[in-house]
Amino acid sequence: MKKDKILLIALASQGRSGFIAGHQLQKIRRRPIIGLLYISSAAESIGVETEILDQYINPFTLDDIRQQVEKNKYLLVGFYSPVVKNNSEASLETIYASYLKKHFPELTIVAGGPGTYFHGHFLDRGFDIVCKSEGDETLKDIIRYTQGKLKLSQVKGIAYREKDKVFTNPDREPIADLSTIPYPDWPKVDLKLYKDHFIPTLRHPSAPVTASRGCPLRCAFCYSPNFWRYSHRVRPIPELLGEIDLLVNKYKVKYILFQDPIFGWDTKWLAEFCEALTLRKYRKLKWMCHLHPLIFRKGEYDLIRKMKLAGCNLIHLGLQSADDQILKNINRSPSEPAILKEIIAVARANKIMTAVDFIIGLPGENRRTVRKNIEYALDSKADMVHFNPLYLEVGTELFENKDKMQTAFSEDEIVKICARANREFYLNFKTICRLSIGIIQNNPRFLLHALLRARMVL
Template identity: 30%
Template sequence: MKLLLANPMFKGALGIPSFGLGFIGTYVKEHSDCEVEVVEQSMQGISTEALIEKALNVDYLGLICYTESRFEVFDLARRVKTANPSCLIMVGGAHVQTLDREILLHYPFIDYVVRMEGEETVLEIIQGRPLKEISGLTWRCGTDIVRNPDRPAIADINCLRYDYSLIRHQIADWKDYEIPVRMQGLNALPAIASRGCPYQCKFCASNRHWGHSYRYMTPENLVALIEGWIERYGTGYIRFYDALFVGNESRILSFCDLLEQRNIKISFRVDVRIGTSKNVLRRLREAGCEVLGFGIESGSDRILKRINKGITRAQIEETIGFCRDLGYWIIGFFMVSLPDETEEDILKTLELLKYFNEADVQFFKIHPNTAFYDELLAKGEITDQVWFDTTEEAELFYCRERFSSAQFTREEVNSFLSYAYNKISLCNPQKVIETYGALKGVALLTVAAASNMLLSGSWGRGLQRRIKNIGFVKSIYNRLSSRI
């Protein structure tokens, strides 16, 4: 029996593995005699035709589906079912959690939707357990679509393991390009040590997707894994992709103590919340953490409250200031065009960029199974059918052209984003020069400075948008002002 698990290539795919597939693949391998292969298509660099060829001789195909990849996922499923009609195709991931019935209605070539955690559900499918007895599964019974009860979250995730041999050749040269250039030569490994998030930000589906739970590995188990990674792969840097690494501060303090007691020398990066205690931040730094990521989202207290972030601007400035004093490389994550956001709110956000070594400023996009999506459904500005309409873009940008409640047009938001990324470069010229070399780096910084002189005011942003739409000027401007 053969199981192929795949993360299809899509526009904007991140260069990281989809951890869910690796955990599912490992779990099935350890609890059955099923042959398992995991394909991260964008990382592996194989064509869709080659991926379909791999699926010709498998019994099961499992596809992870993100909102941004949904069209590629469903098209791949259709093509595989045509080429291998006996293959049973299942989809899972955050995007399908509440759209399971609609997916089976729209796509007859998909056999199952796996909701929430997939390890036990996929194993039971492969073992042949009667479908009606498999929790967390949505399936067809004749012409009916059956939604079985939810599967309880796995209480102890220490029983789960990620077998990197499933994707080792795909991540052998993996790098985290947001960290200092001096660290990018370390042998790096992406990892995850917890599941879920206890917070309920209105733009995020994490809390709902994981069943409103937050679970984590014990410090002892995590440190033992790190020792194994160092011995097996020569790992020198770990990028933890946990939605919230510090969900339990006593656990983190024990983790730091164990690293020191065992004399484990490892650099690592984690994402933490604003307001994390100074003691934890200090101990993480002492134990080898060199890079911190913060989900800031906005610099406006009004918007932070609107999105239910649970932090304030004063807390942001205090926490970031303390981390700068500790010598961390600090990465901030922000969004622009949030619901009810004004130009004044956005400018407050952009003011914060100067405090960060690296930043990711995103155009706010709508995702299913979030509180903001529920608001738009209630207003009648969107329906579930939007996710199946192939005339829509893969990413649903929250802008005035699409949503009557949005405050800005798409071009207006893109002007703010151009300003933001120019400012990030100007605040961190050393990294620009180290990345691109002196000549190209100075040229890029010069263009960024000139561009931001124009973009710093609303009049200039409007002029920039008009200039960009003048024939040959548009081509030249885009080439010079784009962030390479």
């Protein structure tokens, strides 16, 4: 008997930051979409076959998708949306969905991912169903709907269009026990095709991994409070190590990118995880993670030494601003700049590289605060710094209060300021020396790609 089948699609982003244009970034940073791999495993767990099309790896056109849908009787086609869209503008996902709906009116088209907060954007432009948050269990119910086993009104966690009316169902509770979720569908991707030359410590093949889901914080610029509803859950350490064992032993992975919004927020869990991974003795395995400065609010800097012993060679930190008032304006703590400098110092002592993110254009931003950020970045001795323009995502606190925001710069000015700030940091002699030493210590092969990166930045 032939299995039911669904098609999952990731489209190549056309975004832009203050550092590297989106289309240029795609040339040097390609990572598997781990959200799609989790969704694929969810479908496979109930006996439904999946196909994944990743435009980053295999470029395709609208007509290519049309021909593929013609050849296959899919239960549904799902699109991954990474960034929240403004309802007034068409997006790449809606262009594809509208095209498919025109040619296949009976086809069920679904949107999911972090970018689906504003469901009207999708339901007005070709989509039938929007998964509002965590999609593992929701997709299973959507599949059951396409199989005639459920009504859409019975599916929690979605918004949908039916007979020209839009309905919003009750939210689905976040999955409490992450050990019940199957591993991402790693057999569906060839990790050797994904190359990331943006991270100087990274070795290939690499793989993204999530050790937790959600975030308990309320940063005013972030969509996370709406998507995750402040829930923060960690995977049991034995279950997480099982996936790492699989990636290392079967797929020969040499580098793991932990993509948690806030890795290691539970410091006891972080210490136990590092100790357990160290005992694995994977000498060739290295990893990076995203940490919040307040993880070390109690001065537990010895965790950094344990991270190093477990293979960590890069810590990515989001400071966003060095100005106390701006930090207060975005629901962050004024204590963070001092803590972050201490983190960087301890990381340097343990030969772990550091990267720090800033956002330019936050409420209260002016020339003085921009200069303060640049001087802080240079003084902090971070190996890498990214100055990014503020992007007002629909559903965030800043977006809801955008009419009250006070900033001294236009959007175009902010992009130019970010570019100048990045150049000033990376053309600084001490930065060049520090970054070069860090690369030589951690991954000398990266120097082969340094010219490409320099051309993108300059």
